[in-house]
Amino acid sequence: MVPLPFDGSPELSRRQFMRRAVATGGASGLAACLDKQDRQTLDAPTGVSDPGTLPDRQHAWNDVLPVDSDGNVSRATHHVFLSLSLSNDPTPESRQRVETALQEIERALEWGPDGVLFTLGYTPAYFDRHELGLHESVDLPDPDPITAITAESQVEIDDTDAMLHLASDNPAAVLAVEETLFGDKDTLNGEAVEQTIGPVLERTNRRTGFVGAGLPADRQAGLDGIPDGQPVPEEAPFFMGFRSGFRESQATEDRVTIQAGPFEGGTTQHFESIELDLEIWFDDNDHEQRVARMFSPDHAEDGAVGAVGEQLGTTTGAKNVTDEIHEHARDDGTVGHAQKLARARDDGEPVILRRDVNTTDGDVAGLQFLSLQREITEFRRVREAMLGEQFHQYGLGPRQPNGILQYIRLRNWGSYLVPPRQHRALPQPDPAH
Ligand code: HEM
Known part of the structure; x- marks a missing residue:
């Protein structure tokens, strides 16, 4: 050490x-x-x-x-x-x-x-060690980062x-x-x-x-990915300057829990390490532009967010602006991250439970993005929505105000089964046998 x-x-x-x-x-x-x-x-x-x-x-x-x-x-x-x-x-x-x-x-x-608090989860590589495959009731495909993301970043797979x-x-x-x-x-x-x-x-x-109000601001000086001038707001819990994890945009623990089979009571976990590149975010965008990119152009115009999100109670209201998204792309040249992601809900209900936190590993500002969901395939669908490829037709590629894509570099990607507590210790692929 x-x-x-x-x-x-x-x-x-x-x-x-x-x-x-x-x-x-x-x-x-x-x-x-x-x-x-x-x-x-x-x-x-x-x-x-x-x-x-x-x-x-x-x-x-x-x-x-x-x-x-x-x-x-x-x-x-x-x-x-x-x-x-x-x-x-x-x-x-x-x-x-x-x-x-x-x-x-x-x-x-x-x-x-x-x-x-702790969880112990297992990768597909762990289950591949066994002769018997992982029980069919668990959706845990091999980690395979979405091609459009790997084209932009150098990604290591957790194997x-x-x-x-x-x-x-x-x-x-x-x-x-x-x-x-x-x-x-x-x-x-x-x-x-x-x-x-x-x-x-x-x-x-x-x-x-x-994670926590004040911690990113405390740590910003001299960090790679953050421009000079200490721009992260004092009260922000995350490096990009806003609160996150509002109750109504999070899946419940019930929604992310496996409902049947030998791993009933477990969940799947996605984990990706992201590096942030916030020079343009803080130097070339004003607060209103940052709100438009993180939430939506309507949030910016209405001043709905506050300095760091303090005006939002338990909801961002992003799901109320999903229908306007093409109009925003065409007329405002911007779509919001939360606005895009709210379109990936299932019948109005969020499907992933985010437990992401800041990181300064390697002295680079970043995010350890952890999410729980019943199936990894559901995560993939949500992550694809974040790419916003349907907005390329309006000139919003990954380096444009297509949410926050421009500011993030994926570095590591992994998928895990988090078994129920009774099977958490080196589980068999089918603990019932
Ligand atoms: C640096 C990276 C990221 C930052 C700073 C960030 C920040 C935020 C913020 C501020 C919100 C709005 C507040 C909230 O609803 O909690 C949000 C919503 C959301 N984000 Fe991210 N996020 C990041 C990456 C990701 C990634 C990798 C995913 C994976 C798919 C993701 C999925 C979501 C979802 C599903 C929502 C909620 C949408 C809804 O209301 O249904 N985010 N994010």
């Missing part, structure tokens, strides 16, 4: 310090975090004595995440995404080891943003076996869980732990993320 790239200088704000510690990781990141909190140990709420009482859905996070003053589900602040590779083909012993290690975490730390997503408001908690699972810590939050998963699943890639 690289040493922490800071020495606790007074200019570094507490939240910058914590975010950097999570990005750095390892025992040194954890020690720095605890030190900053004036703690020897985590001192977080403890977990359950019987992990069997936790929800069957690994992705059941909404009930324990706080709701903001408008009624939207908030996201946890700190995130780590670990790509994992199996050291050997799964055996009953390795399966038991993974399950025991995860249950130890659930006993030691509360399931929630004050403790930790490891699994991904562990850890999330918490407490930066020390995500780091302590990671160290417990993959390092040699023998206590977590004051509880004894015996099992690690490191010998079974090896970390091959570590990505990090964060």
Whole structure:
């Protein structure tokens, strides 16, 4: 692990310090975090004595995440995404080891943003290791980025076996869980732990993320992808300057949950890492133009959004401007990202549940885009809508105000099955057999 790239200088704000510690990781990141909190140990709420009482859905996070003053589900602040590779083909012993290690975490730390939330998902490559194919009730095709996107970007496919997503408001908690699972810590939050998963699943890639009002502005200086002059608004939770994740534009957890078959109660996860290139976004567009591209030209004209989206309660209203989209393309030379995507709803209902967060991995401003949906094919349909190819006829190619396409570069793409909790430890392709 690289040493922490800071020495606790007074200019570094507490939240910058914590975010950097999570990005750095390892025992040194954890020690720095605890030190900053004036703690020897985590001192977080403890977990359950019987992990069997936790929800069957690994992705059941909404009930324990706080709701903001408008009624939207908030996201946890700190995130780590670990790509994992199996050291050997799964055996009953390795399966038991993974399950025991995860249950130890659930006993030691509360399931929630004050403790930790996590999901463990598996790629098609993992299921390809088995003779038997993945059960037909799960729609998890091999990751195959849409050609129009790969023409614009250099994309790496996640062909490891699994991904562990850890999330918490407490930066020390995500780091302590990671160290417990993959390092040699023998206590977590004051509880004894015996099992690690490191010998079974090896970390091959570590990505990090964060979200929250003020955090992107705090971190913008000197970052690749953000022009000079610190243009990210102070209150914005995301680098592009707007709130996201309004309740009415998010699928419910029920809508994204697999309804039948041996993986009933599970979901599928799409994960892509995006780099942002916001020079033109901030230097050549004024706020009104940014609103038009992110939401719709009508939102810009009506001043409907506010500085960072504070005027929107639980809905963007994007679905009310879907019919005007061709008119906007022709007459305004712009279509909005949210406007385009609202057209991909199913009978008026969003089909993907977005849990995306900012990242500064590699010192580049970016987004870890994570979404849950019942089927990967549904995600693909929504992602195709984002390309807005039907607007090329109006001169709106990918480098024009066709939503926000111009500002994003895809870097990594992966698909996962997030099984229900009972099958989360190295599942068979058909756990019923
Ligand atoms: C840098 C990248 C991105 C940024 C900054 C971004 C930002 C936003 C914002 C601000 C909204 C409106 C607020 C809301 O409805 O929550 C939104 C809506 C949405 N975005 Fe994105 N987004 C990005 C990438 C993506 C990607 C890769 C997808 C994948 C398909 C996506 C899918 C959606 C969907 C489905 C909606 C909701 C549309 C509806 O109302 O039904 N976004 N996004």
